[in-house]
Amino acid sequence: xxxxxxxxxxxxxxxxxxxxxxxxxxxxxxxxxxxxxxxxxxxxxxxxxxxxxxxxxxxxxxxxxxxxxxxxxxxxxxxxxxxxxxxxxxxxxxxxxxxxxxxxxxxxxxxxxxxxxxxxxxxxxxxxxxxxxxxxxxxxxxxxxxxxxxxxxxxxxxxxxxxxxxxxxxxxxxxxxxxxxxxxxxxxxxxxxxxxxxxxxxxxxxxxxxxxxxxxxxxxxxxxxxxxxxxxxxxxxxxxxxxxxxxxxxxxxxxxxxxxxxxxxxxxxxxxxxxxxxxxxxxxxxxxxxxxxxxxxxxxxxxxxxxxxxxxxxxxxxxxxxxxxxxxxxxxxxxxxxxxxxxxxxxxxxxxxxxxxxxxxxxxxxxxxxxxxxxxxxxxxxxxxxxxxxxxxxxxxxxxxxxxxxxxxxxxxxxxxxxxxxxxxxxxxxxxxxxxxxxxxxx
Amino acid sequence: xxxxxxxxxxxxxxxxxxxxxxxxxxxxxxxxxxxxxxxxxxxxxxxxxxxxxxxxxxxxxxxxxxxxxxxxxxxxxxxxxxxxxxxxxxxxxxxxxxxxxxxxxxxxxxxxxxxxxxxxxxxxx
Numbered sequence: 001x002x003x004x005x006x007x008x009x010x011x012x013x014x015x016x017x018x019x020x021x022x023x024x025x026x027x028x029x030x031x032x033x034x035x036x037x038x039x040x041x042x043x044x045x046x047x048x049x050x051x052x053x054x055x056x057x058x059x060x061x062x063x064x065x066x067x068x069x070x071x072x073x074x075x076x077x078x079x080x081x082x083x084x085x086x087x088x089x090x091x092x093x094x095x096x097x098x099x100x101x102x103x104x105x106x107x108x109x110x111x112x113x114x115x116x117x118x119x120x121x122x123x124x125x126x127x128x129x130x131x132x133x134x135x136x137x138x139x140x141x142x143x144x145x146x147x148x149x150x151x152x153x154x155x156x157x158x159x160x161x162x163x164x165x166x167x168x169x170x171x172x173x174x175x176x177x178x179x180x181x182x183x184x185x186x187x188x189x190x191x192x193x194x195x196x197x198x199x200x201x202x203x204x205x206x207x208x209x210x211x212x213x214x215x216x217x218x219x220x221x222x223x224x225x226x227x228x229x230x231x232x233x234x235x236x237x238x239x240x241x242x243x244x245x246x247x248x249x250x251x252x253x254x255x256x257x258x259x260x261x262x263x264x265x266x267x268x269x270x271x272x273x274x275x276x277x278x279x280x281x282x283x284x285x286x287x288x289x290x291x292x293x294x295x296x297x298x299x300x301x302x303x304x305x306x307x308x309x310x311x312x313x314x315x316x317x318x319x320x321x322x323x324x325x326x327x328x329x330x331x332x333x334x335x336x337x338x339x340x341x342x343x344x345x346x347x348x349x350x351x352x353x354x355x356x357x358x359x360x361x362x363x364x365x366x367x368x369x370x371x372x373x374x375x376x377x378x379x380x381x382x383x384x385x386x387x388x389x390x391x392x393x394x395x396x397x398x399x400x401x402x403x404x405x406x407x408x409x410x411x412x413x414x415x416x417x418x419x420x421x422x423x424x425x426x427x428x429x430x431x432x433x434x435x436x437x438x439x440x441x442x443x
Numbered sequence: 444x445x446x447x448x449x450x451x452x453x454x455x456x457x458x459x460x461x462x463x464x465x466x467x468x469x470x471x472x473x474x475x476x477x478x479x480x481x482x483x484x485x486x487x488x489x490x491x492x493x494x495x496x497x498x499x500x501x502x503x504x505x506x507x508x509x510x511x512x513x514x515x516x517x518x519x520x521x522x523x524x525x526x527x528x529x530x531x532x533x534x535x536x537x538x539x540x541x542x543x544x545x546x547x548x549x550x551x552x553x554x555x556x557x558x559x560x561x562x563x564x565x566x567x568x
Contacts, residue, residue, distance in 0.1 A: 034557070034558055049556050050502070050556040050557045050558055050559070051501075051502050051556070051557050052557050053557070053558075055463060059557075064501075064529060064530045065501060065502050065529070065557065067530060068501075068502045068503055068529045068530055069502050071530075072502070072503075072504075072554050371463065
């Protein structure tokens with residue numbers, strides 16, 4: 001087993017990974033920016049190194065600084081968490097060159113799936129349905145021609161985007177040319193590439209994803225599915241595992257598709273294959289080659305600690321079973337997010353009921369830095385049925401108390417109280433539409 | 444927001460000390476990034492009275508000069524006061540001011556973090 005692991009991340013996910021390391025008696029090394037000096041994850045680590053200023057480009061994205069900390073601390077592995085360098089093939093390669101195990105898939109698979117257009121092509125080549133659209137097109141006339149065939153509305157997507165970033169919607173042919181120009185400019189500045197492609201907007205789509213794990217020999221196992229349809233501007237807000245609104249046959253279909261995509265490619269570590277589900281069909285959306293924010297709902301129903309399993313597989317101290325783990329009950333996660341900075345931005349009150357799982361990187365009294373993502377806590381409940389889980393989440397959110405920082409708590413309470421949420425009558429666009437049209441919703 | 448208002452906003456912002464700013468007014472959104480000048484390691488300094496603390500520009504191993512700095516020694520602006528070895532590269536740390544070495548806070552070969560105080564210089568003395 002590994003003796004010492006560096007966690008190249010911050011906040012709740014750094015704490016989460018360290019908890020699994022402790023279970024396995026692995027020493028932990030945190031790296032942090034000057035804005036996180038007092039953070040929980042820094043205190044929790046066995047060793048911690050300041051690697052740069054608040055701006056993540058010079059701290060949490062500073063490959064050399066992070067690796068130098070790893071070398072000075074003599075770590076044998078790096079866990080990247082999610083975001084930051086988690087899907088950075090170059091960083092994965094650099095770790096290997098320094099003799100440090102990268103806890104994730106091989107760099108070439110990170111690159112393949114990170115290039116969303118290439119990933120689409122790859123999925124199609126493995127016989128998986130992809131969302132109707134194009135590959136990367138440079139020529140404006142070709143783009144216009146394809147758009148005419150596809151019909152409107154359609155999406156312009158940045159090939160280096162993903163995770164709901166780098167997407168523009170075009171509702172009418174007249175807008176296409178100008179939107180293409182804007183999209184190219186945006187993707188160039190955000191991702192350093194002008195590669196874009198077109199995708200059809202699927203009607204009433206739900207976001208369904210599958211958690212997978214691969215061992216060192218690339219044998220993969222499906223660990224369960226999640227429904228992450230509840231989104232605001234393509235960012236997930238509430239997740240559920242397993243997806244309650246698909247049938248057993250559809251679930252089997254997903255498992256087959258994921259194996260078709262990944263069998264024999266040598267995938268190691270955790271990953272999530274995302275699909276859009278529209279008119280009874282699944283379409284490959286993208287694959288995230290890392291641990292995901294919402295992994296906790298899968299853990300709660302399967303009883304697995306998937307980070308621990310990842311570490312055991314990476315050190316060849318565990319073997320994968322053949323069966324998809326039998327889940328028990330339904331788990332729901334709400335993402336409690338900061339919605340704006342207020343003065344000192346200090347969590348004067350930050351309290352949760354004790355009988356639910358809360359993953360957070362903050363404690364009462366902490367100041368929340370405004371340089372990083374808005375996630376304050378993930379609140380996870382579990383109950384035998386979807387309805388009971390929703391009721392439990394309603395009761396849980398009613399007891400959550402947060403002051404000192406503006407949050408989406410009121411909105412979360414409102415969503416879980418609606419009938420359309422309880423009955424699963426919503427798509428990836430529903431929440432955006434409600435926020436726009438129903439003024440009683442907190443925004 | 445019209446052009447004049449926008450220009451005024453940018454002028455107002457210029458006076459503030461920030462690295463990253465995101466401003467949202469109804470439909471108007473402005474995002475600004477500015478280089479973090481405190482991280483420019485030749486200018487890494489923090490005044491405390493008239494003592495200037497030279498801080499490490501990065502995580503690495505501190506190396507003294509061939510002739511190590513001595514307390515009481517005179518240094519000029521831009522003079523190399525030591526080096527930080529990081530990922531096999533040696534990065535010179537230069538003095539942000541002219542003055543006299545007041546304290547040397549780390550030893551040769553010591554691991555230093557980003558922002559760790561290395562040397563104190565009494566300015567002008």
